[in-house]
Amino acid sequence: MRVITHWATRDVRFPTSKKLDGSDAMNPDPDYSAACVSFGAEDGPLGHSSVFTIGRGNDVQVAALEALRPYVLGRDLDELLADMSALYLELTGDSQLRWLGPEKGVMHMAIGAVVNALWDIKAKEAHKPLWELLSDMDPEELAGLIDYRYISTALDRNRVAAVFRSQQESRAERKDRLRNEGYPAYTTSPGWLGYSDDKLVRLTREAMEEGFTRIKLKVGANKDDDVRRLTLARETCGEGFPIAVDANQRWEVDEAIDWISALSPMGLDWVEEPTSPDDVNGHAAIQKAVAPTRVSTGEHMANRVVARQLLESGAVSVLQIDSARVAGVNENLAILALAHHFGVPVFPHAGGVGLCEAVQHLAFFDYVALSGSKDDRAIEYVDHLHEHFVDPVEVRAGRYWPTDVPGSSQEMVPESMNYFAFPDGGEWASA
Amino acid sequence: MRVITHWATRDVRFPTSKKLDGSDAMNPDPDYSAACVSFGAEDGPLGHSSVFTIGRGNDVQVAALEALRPYVLGRDLDELLADMSALYLELTGDSQLRWLGPEKGVMHMAIGAVVNALWDIKAKEAHKPLWELLSDMDPEELAGLIDYRYISTALDRNRVAAVFRSQQESRAERKDRLRNEGYPAYTTSPGWLGYSDDKLVRLTREAMEEGFTRIKLKVGANKDDDVRRLTLARETCGEGFPIAVDANQRWEVDEAIDWISALSPMGLDWVEEPTSPDDVNGHAAIQKAVAPTRVSTGEHMANRVVARQLLESGAVSVLQIDSARVAGVNENLAILALAHHFGVPVFPHAGGVGLCEAVQHLAFFDYVALSGSKDDRAIEYVDHLHEHFVDPVEVRAGRYWPTDVPGSSQEMVPESMNYFAFPDGGEWASA
Numbered sequence: 001m002r003v004i005t006h007w008a009t010r011d012v013r014f015p016t017s018k019k020l021d022g023s024d025a026m027n028p029d030p031d032y033s034a035a036c037v038s039f040g041a042e043d044g045p046l047g048h049s050s051v052f053t054i055g056r057g058n059d060v061q062v063a064a065l066e067a068l069r070p071y072v073l074g075r076d077l078d079e080l081l082a083d084m085s086a087l088y089l090e091l092t093g094d095s096q097l098r099w100l101g102p103e104k105g106v107m108h109m110a111i112g113a114v115v116n117a118l119w120d121i122k123a124k125e126a127h128k129p130l131w132e133l134l135s136d137m138d139p140e141e142l143a144g145l146i147d148y149r150y151i152s153t154a155l156d157r158n159r160v161a162a163v164f165r166s167q168q169e170s171r172a173e174r175k176d177r178l179r180n181e182g183y184p185a186y187t188t189s190p191g192w193l194g195y196s197d198d199k200l201v202r203l204t205r206e207a208m209e210e211g212f213t214r215i216k217l218k219v220g221a222n223k224d225d226d227v228r229r230l231t232l233a234r235e236t237c238g239e240g241f242p243i244a245v246d247a248n249q250r251w252e253v254d255e256a257i258d259w260i261s262a263l264s265p266m267g268l269d270w271v272e273e274p275t276s277p278d279d280v281n282g283h284a285a286i287q288k289a290v291a292p293t294r295v296s297t298g299e300h301m302a303n304r305v306v307a308r309q310l311l312e313s314g315a316v317s318v319l320q321i322d323s324a325r326v327a328g329v330n331e332n333l334a335i336l337a338l339a340h341h342f343g344v345p346v347f348p349h350a351g352g353v354g355l356c357e358a359v360q361h362l363a364f365f366d367y368v369a370l371s372g373s374k375d376d377r378a379i380e381y382v383d384h385l386h387e388h389f390v391d392p393v394e395v396r397a398g399r400y401w402p403t404d405v406p407g408s409s410q411e412m413v414p415e416s417m418n419y420f421a422f423p424d425g426g427e428w429a430s431a
Numbered sequence: 432m433r434v435i436t437h438w439a440t441r442d443v444r445f446p447t448s449k450k451l452d453g454s455d456a457m458n459p460d461p462d463y464s465a466a467c468v469s470f471g472a473e474d475g476p477l478g479h480s481s482v483f484t485i486g487r488g489n490d491v492q493v494a495a496l497e498a499l500r501p502y503v504l505g506r507d508l509d510e511l512l513a514d515m516s517a518l519y520l521e522l523t524g525d526s527q528l529r530w531l532g533p534e535k536g537v538m539h540m541a542i543g544a545v546v547n548a549l550w551d552i553k554a555k556e557a558h559k560p561l562w563e564l565l566s567d568m569d570p571e572e573l574a575g576l577i578d579y580r581y582i583s584t585a586l587d588r589n590r591v592a593a594v595f596r597s598q599q600e601s602r603a604e605r606k607d608r609l610r611n612e613g614y615p616a617y618t619t620s621p622g623w624l625g626y627s628d629d630k631l632v633r634l635t636r637e638a639m640e641e642g643f644t645r646i647k648l649k650v651g652a653n654k655d656d657d658v659r660r661l662t663l664a665r666e667t668c669g670e671g672f673p674i675a676v677d678a679n680q681r682w683e684v685d686e687a688i689d690w691i692s693a694l695s696p697m698g699l700d701w702v703e704e705p706t707s708p709d710d711v712n713g714h715a716a717i718q719k720a721v722a723p724t725r726v727s728t729g730e731h732m733a734n735r736v737v738a739r740q741l742l743e744s745g746a747v748s749v750l751q752i753d754s755a756r757v758a759g760v761n762e763n764l765a766i767l768a769l770a771h772h773f774g775v776p777v778f779p780h781a782g783g784v785g786l787c788e789a790v791q792h793l794a795f796f797d798y799v800a801l802s803g804s805k806d807d808r809a810i811e812y813v814d815h816l817h818e819h820f821v822d823p824v825e826v827r828a829g830r831y832w833p834t835d836v837p838g839s840s841q842e843m844v845p846e847s848m849n850y851f852a853f854p855d856g857g858e859w860a861s862a
Contacts (some may be wrong), residue, residue: 026529027526027527027528027529027530028526029526030526030530031527032476032525038514053527053530053531054526054527054530055527056498056525056527056528057495057498057527057528057530057531057538059494059498060494060495060498060531060537060538061531062493063490063491063494063495064488064491064494065536067487067488067490067491092484094487095457095458095459095460095461095485096458096462096484096485096486096487096488097487097488098457098458099458099461099485099486099488100484100488100491100492100536100537100540101535101536101682102707102731103707103709104535104536104733105531105532105535105536105537105538105539105710106491106495106531106536106537106538107491107536107537108536109531121488149707150683150706150707150709150710150713152683152684152685153683153684153685153713153716249533252581252583252584253583253584254583254584260637275581275695276533276534276580276581276736277533277735278534278535278581278713278733278736278737278740279581279736279740280740281711281739281740281744282581282584285584290809297778300533302535302709302733303709305709305710306709308712309709309710309711309712312712313712359811377449
């Protein structure tokens, strides 16, 4: 038995609104932020994790993390590590906390971060990166990490275990390929709404020169602008180069169908977040109307229950997952298993603060142990804020290269945490 | 111009878990709580409101309210009162806060409370109870209070204004009838899961003697127990007396269909929250399978987007609204308008701390100015904690009787707020 004696939270905010990095039709001036948590026992590694937010309200997210302190501090770490679904089930099932969602919003994201920090410890003590820890797990154990509640019409434990078993023999081969070939990345860096046309073209060209084989542009603020920007990008990339667009929930259903019809002649890899992330029926109507253009959503998908509905009703042809939106690794395993069951490819949402670092582990795991495929799949990549992480992602030649550092790559550089601490760090105290 | 100079929040918790009041299949030991907010200008009335929670996490809800302080303190109260959708749109549309939902969970409920507190001031300054303030409003103005974003496939402003206009001439007559006849109530008091069979029968009999014409029992923990308890209630009430049941999200879809089939021979008015409140498709499957037994949900319905889907897909035949779950009066107007559009009766969720006091205003307004009907409608009533409110609900002869006190009946008695303040009030400091 080892007692968890350390617990700390931090409110860390980067002043990204100064440069319009990360600007889109819904989020004009984000200050990319992280509500950070770390905990651990004496003489053992600390588990690190965070919830990504875009500025105001990051303090509320920290308060939600603090509400979980009594569930963690003083607990037997070894007991928690021995059953990696126990803490997840305890926190998502806590009747009083559950009232605050249920399974959505600030409280759910806080639970996700705490669950992820425990996974960070688990991986560090196994001396493996998280993706490899998961990829090496027994199929029955993996299937047991998933909460089938409210998704049992689609998945059950036996069926999921069978899927993991079917990929077990070939895991080693895919692990080698992952290390030798990397995993496809796509970049959103050229396409933020705040950028000029010249900057868009220059960054698109640079993205292709760097080896990216897909890019994504933000759309949804002005249709004429979007047509012009997409035309410029298409001229720069050439025919057949996959270009996705992301409307960040800006449209009504009918508006989405009109707008997508105006953009689709330029060729769209997928259209992301056309409308409210809660609107399963709306996405289904849009997907039906604009097919074969693919509709996607997921970065604001509240939980596995919404994922199941989006997938079973054919509302999306591409799914995003987000490492910090749902209840941690466990719920993301459920969502990956659902996507596999319904035959929908996953293009993880990333960018933000530490999202690339976190979600890569899930995508690598999916390739090695679940879907077995890198075809028509790629992890989003945005080239900023990585310098603040102890184990930043390695993206070269348009690919993510798997880390071998034990853990989940979520630890932030202490100097960065101190300088960007809100409101007392150097960056903000001087503002 | 009057500047808002007062702002206060409080964490108030009642130790209801001691008596198992409020116990159900999902919530075995709630401590009914309120995250309270009040604000106002000098020499004017304070606006009061709160978010209901069931204990742990009430501090997180208070933190979310505090995150809204800079949006309210120092603002021109008269400007906010002049356009009662402005603050609602500003807060729900704030891009940085929106990331924490969007439009769901802790942050969304905090926005609802702040919007409701502004409505409290509006009603007080009009010297009218909130229900009457709303009922007297111009149809165009009422229609303008609704945010049609993400519900435009069902509703638009012109259509909603036309509905309000069609009821305008007969408003006065219904106002008189409301004051003379009251509004139907139903009670959940007999049916909490923690109660013995004897207590259930005794409280059921008392409810009928008090004039209630509907009751609701909690179910979902044990099927045999539910059959026995429902049989006892049916024997006590007699044939034809409406008895609803509430599973508080405990079931999977298939399980719900089985369980409801076992209970339906005893006669069910409706079955509430059979499964996850996010599961539109699941409710639709259950409703189809168990018809003509009616399925309902709503107390945990995150927002108007989910409401629209539940209604348009025939997933519910009865809808609950909750005064403290969504973004205040404005979003509840949208949900009431949606229910009316789809012809589904609303049975508001109440109980909790101040939910009866708050939601009565919406039901009265719906009768006077929107649906025009009290048939097959009733407001939930639970007889506890009303003594802590300055203007408690008046429920006699199984009916709510409309208050004439200006405001929204949300102000708590100061002595109660102090004694039950968490963790420093007398109740908790001594625990």
